[in-house]
Structure formats: structure tokens, C-alpha cells
Amino acid sequence: MPTHARAQDPAPGRGPLDQERAHLAASRAALAAMRAEVEALDISDVTGNWVNAAVLQSQIDQRIKALADHADTPLFFGRLDYLHAPGAEAAEGADGERFYIGRRHVHDADGDPLVIDWRAPVSQPFYRASKKDPMDIERRRRFGYTGGELTAYEDELLTGADAEEEHGTASRLLQAEIERPRVGPMRDIVATIQPEQDEIVRAGLSGSLCVQGAPGTGKTAVGLHRVAYLLYAHRERLARTGTLVIGPNRSFLHYIEQVLPALGELDVRQATVDDLVAHVEVRGTDSAEAARIKGDARMAEVLRRAVRSGVTVPTEPCVVVRGSRRWRVPAYELEELLRELLDRDIRYGAAREALPQRIAHAVLVRMEEAGEAPDDRVQDAVARNPAVKAVVKAALPPVDPAKLVLRLLSDADFLAEQARGLLTDEEQKAILWTRPARGVRSAKWSAADAVLIDEARDQVERTPSLGHVVVDEAQDLSPMQYRAVGRRCATGSVTVLGDLAQGTTPWATHSWPEALRHLGKPDARIEELTAGFRVPREIIAYASRLLPVIAPGLAAATSVRQAPGALDIRAVGDVADLDAAVVAACGEALAHEGSVGLIAADARVQVLADALAEAGLPYLSPGEETSREVRLTLVPATLAKGLEYDYVVLDEPAAIVDGEPDERTGLRRLYVALTRAVSGLAIRHAARLPSGLG
Structure with missing residues (x-):
């Protein structure tokens, strides 16, 4: 697939916007033709069996899906006018080239691109070119859309006398795309990458x-x-x-x-x-201290010791019988072979696979010294000999990772032996189960336990x-x-x-x-x-007041966006009036276009759910997709991380802080909640605001 080629020139005699709309229409028609071509493929005579046919058909189905044209998603969002033809085209002496930049590659019937994939090298100047370094770009054009209809364009001249000065007026269309209200899941930022x-x-x-x-x-x-x-x-x-x-x-x-x-x-x-x-079913929970210790890197060494705790040095020779001959490998040599593998610190399972081959090789050396000429097949047969397998099983017994962790967390003496010099007595006591389980399936594993099992599995066998x-x-x-x-x-x-x-x-x-x-x-x-490009300056500056306490080494974030009035903080005189004030703030936020998130301490979620229901305001839970009909999501503070909403109503900041085991963690949780808003943040509180936010 070529990365660049000359785009079709706009039709003469038409206005620039009409010309761009015509190119969009041609591009959509070309994409439809690309999809129809794939749909028409006949693979009945090109596959040897039904398995190959199924694989090929699956690939075709994926290709058809990838070529879908979504009416509300623009095929291209920008245009680059080069001063000279880039790459191979320049060798032909061609003048400047024009490229439309979009989410996917689209070509016409002759194979010439109408839209260039944003990831192609020729598209890179759309994101990086500037007056200081125009990257051979004369003009960068951005397009504005309403739904799927092209409604506006905006030019930025990067070379010549009319080029804008560096740090000049920001693109209106770029700003509008960043601030565009969101409904539904997160969308790409391919048109606004900085x-x-x-x-x-x-x-x-x-x-x-x-x-x-x-x-x-x-x-x-x-x-x-x-x-x-x-x-x-x-x-x-x-x-x-x-x-x-x-x-x-x-x-x-x-x-x-x-x-x-x-x-x-x-x-x-x-x-x-x-x-x-997810090697076991997680049905239990840990205390914060137990989870911290189980998540500590020292546990990796505890598990390494535990995996190797069953290793037993051979004390008897290995005698292999083949036909009328008996071949003897003495115990001291078996010990040397075992220690060599253990000293290499390879995975336990790899050692169990290597040891029988090492023993078999020692037998083959004896065969050759006796005048025989054994080959690899003989070595493999000796490695499978019952006497060799018995030595390996005794020296390196099989290890079940889940059973091993079960023993480690249930047997105080076993844990003490493996954790000697690594965990204190108090730490060992914190992670021991008070009620040992009878088996792997009956155990109430925690999320941290599952990670320990995964570590033990990797000690036994390499993770892909x-x-x-x-x-x-x-x-x-x-x-x-x-x-x-x-x-x-x-x-x-x-x-x-x-x-x-x-x-x-x-x-x-x-x-x-x-x-x-x-x-x-x-x-x-x-x-x-x-x-920052999403959170307004007023909001991020307010949240950054917490940084000296929660992350002293980090510089305060900045934002390229100003939104006067984006921050609305109101105190409620009486705790009894707080719920009504929060519901009212949600109503005010819903008067604007876009998504609304009501973020509250986990302990307050049910109270607010009842208040919203009584007020007749429908709402969703995190993970449920918003729609034009239901744009309000009730978000527990513990699930707010990574989510964004056009407008956020923040309930009782002090309750969010108090809901965590310590103040610093609580303030970090609050910092997360304060920075989820793209357009506006309304804070309603009855208790005193946490230190730094008053």
C-alpha cells in the first residue's frame, strides 16, 4: 500500500467548501467500492480444506468490518499542501502535492489514495509542522463537521509572507473539537493530537x-x-x-x-x-496491610524459595537397564548434574525437563566408552526410562502453583522457613490465613493471592x-x-x-x-x-493545590484552555440540605449539552441514588453507555479514575477523603475526582473543605 500519491484536484469553478464536500463524497464512494470488492471475493476454489477456508473467511469478515463507513465519523479531518512532492514523487520532478489526512486509507479505482492514513509518514507534518519548522508544508487545513457533514474549514499558512507567527491564534476548529460534548464511550483524538x-x-x-x-x-x-x-x-x-x-x-x-x-x-x-x-476464583478480600505485604517485591523471593523447597539431592545411583546391559550413574554425579541446573537459576519446570536429558547423556557417554554408537533416539529413550524418571521425580517433585501458595498462606512453619530474613514475624502473621482452606477450590482467594499464584506459575514455567x-x-x-x-x-x-x-x-x-x-x-x-487539553485551566489550578501534599515532587499541570465560570463551589449550611443541593446541581449540568458525572464517596452513593430517583432524574452506573436520553452517571469515587465527563458534580469532598484509610490517600482520591471535568465542575459541600481547598 503506497503511503502517498497525488490527490485529485478539486473541481474548478466551485467554492472551496463545495470542492472539499465533493472530495468527501468521492472518498465515501471509493470506500464503499473497496468494501464491495472484498464482499464479492469468491474463495471457494482457493482453499485446500475447510480449516483454511474458515480462517480466510474470518480474515475477510474482519476486513469488511474494518471498511465500514460510519456516517457520523468524518473520513478525513485535515489536508496538507506540500511545497514539493515528498518521497519518491520528488524524483519525478513533480510540484507540490495535496494530501487528505484521515482515520483510514481510501483509494480510488486506479489505486490512487484519496485519503491518507494518519499513521503514514507523509501525515506526520499535520501534527508537527510549525512556522519554525514547516516540514515543507505550505498550508495545513482543518475541517469542521456537524455529524458527518463537512461544514467548515480553517487554513494555517506555514510558509511565505502570510504565514502566521509562532504561538499565534489557536485553531478555532481544533479548540472546538477538543471541547466537543461527549455522549457515550471515549472517542479517538486523532484529529487533535499535539x-x-x-x-x-x-x-x-x-x-x-x-x-x-x-x-x-x-x-x-x-x-x-x-x-x-x-x-x-x-x-x-x-x-x-x-x-x-x-x-x-x-x-x-x-x-x-x-x-x-x-x-x-x-x-x-x-x-x-x-x-x-485469573488462575483461581477470587472470593476473598485482604486487609490493606496484608494486601501491601503480598504485593511487595520480596514475595517473589519467598515464592522462589518455596518452589525449590522440595528439591532433594540424590543419595542413590541411577541404574538404567537396556537389553542385557546395565548402565550406572553414581549419586555424586547425579548431584553434580542437579546442582549445575539449580545454580543456573533456570525455571523449575525447565530444570525438570533438562535433568532427564542430562542423566541420559551421562549414560550415552558410558555407552560410547563401551564401544557402542548410540544416537539421539537412544538418548530420548533413556531419558524416558523408568529409573531416570524416578530420580527426577524424587529430586525435583512436581509443583502445583496454587497448592504451593495455599500451603504458604496456611502453614506458619512453612511460611517462616521460606520468608526467613525477608519478612518480619509481624508481616508473616499479617498474611497468614486465620482459617486454612481444605483445598484450592474451597479457598477464599484474594486478588493479591491470585498474583502470587501467577508468580509461582512463572517460577515453574515461562509466561508467554x-x-x-x-x-x-x-x-x-x-x-x-x-x-x-x-x-x-x-x-x-x-x-x-x-x-x-x-x-x-x-x-x-x-x-x-x-x-x-x-x-x-x-x-x-x-x-x-x-x-492539559481537556481539563480547563481554572479546574486544574484548583485541584493542583493538593499537589504539595500528595506528590511534592511533581510540577503543577497547566492547561491551554480557559473556561471562565467552569468552577462552581457552593457551601450548604445544613447537612440535611446537601442531597437536594447536589440533585439541583445535576439538573443545572443537564441543561448543557454533553455527559454529566455525579462523583461521590462510595458511602454516599446509595443516598444520592435514592435522591435522584425521588427527583425523577434517571442515571447510569460506570461502564454503562450514556445516550442522548440518559446523560447522567452516578460514579463512586473509587471508580472515577480514567473517566471523563463534560460536566461533573462533586458531592462532599471531605467524605471522599474520609473514605480512605489515611488522609494522603484520601486527598489523592479527591484529586482524581476534581479532575474528571472537561467543561465544568460544580462542588457542593456541607462539611469544611479539606486543607488547601478552602
């Missing part, structure tokens, strides 16, 4: 990235667009190795799940860390690695969870997204270098996004 965001999106596949991003800087969208870009630039490689997006909870994943399909990527798996380690993993809201992962994620990209790369100021777990990350070490990517590049 230069610093584009650098992260287009970073190479070989290196890992960590993005520290303040609220509203678009770090989640940047991570998703990075996946789409990598799949475009390295499709064949990633088709073999796979990609994965990891989010903090199912509500968050539901919120972002339409972004990649909108960009034409349908095969990217999305999961939570709990999904990755993917080509690229994106992990969002990473600041809330424990060291052991980082290790679980790192196993999934051990031979690939990772994009870590997060904000240290939004860490709300007892084990929240204190620094990104520390987190990257646990992830197994200590050399990952750390980038910081501080310029």
Missing part, C-alpha cells in the same frame, strides 16, 4: 516508554493511538506476537473499548491485571510474552503486579501510562524508575506530559 503527544505515539517499537501525565493531558488516548500506530508500522511482527491494553477495571475498559476499532484496529485484546492472573503491552493507570499497581505485567512483555516492549499524584492504593508507586525495575524495563524512557 506535537508532544505525536512524538510518544510514533516512538519506535523496540524501546519501552513511561508516560507521566497530569489529568487532561491525554495520556490514555496517547497510549491507545500508540497501539494503533505500532500495528500500522509493524503489523506483520505484532500479528505474530500480539498486543494487549491493560486498564484498572472493567468500567474503564468499557469506556475506552471503541477507540481502537474507530481507528480500524479490531484485534487488540483489553484486560485488567486481575484478568491476566507479547510484542507490545500498554498499561494504563499504572501508578496503582503493586510491585508484584508490575512483575505480572512484565512477564507478558518480557521479550517485547511496554508503554506505561500513569500519574503519581493519582495513586490511591496502599502500595501506590512512589517513583517511575522503581516501578520500571519491577516491570523488568529499567532502561525505559520516561516522558512527561504537563500541558
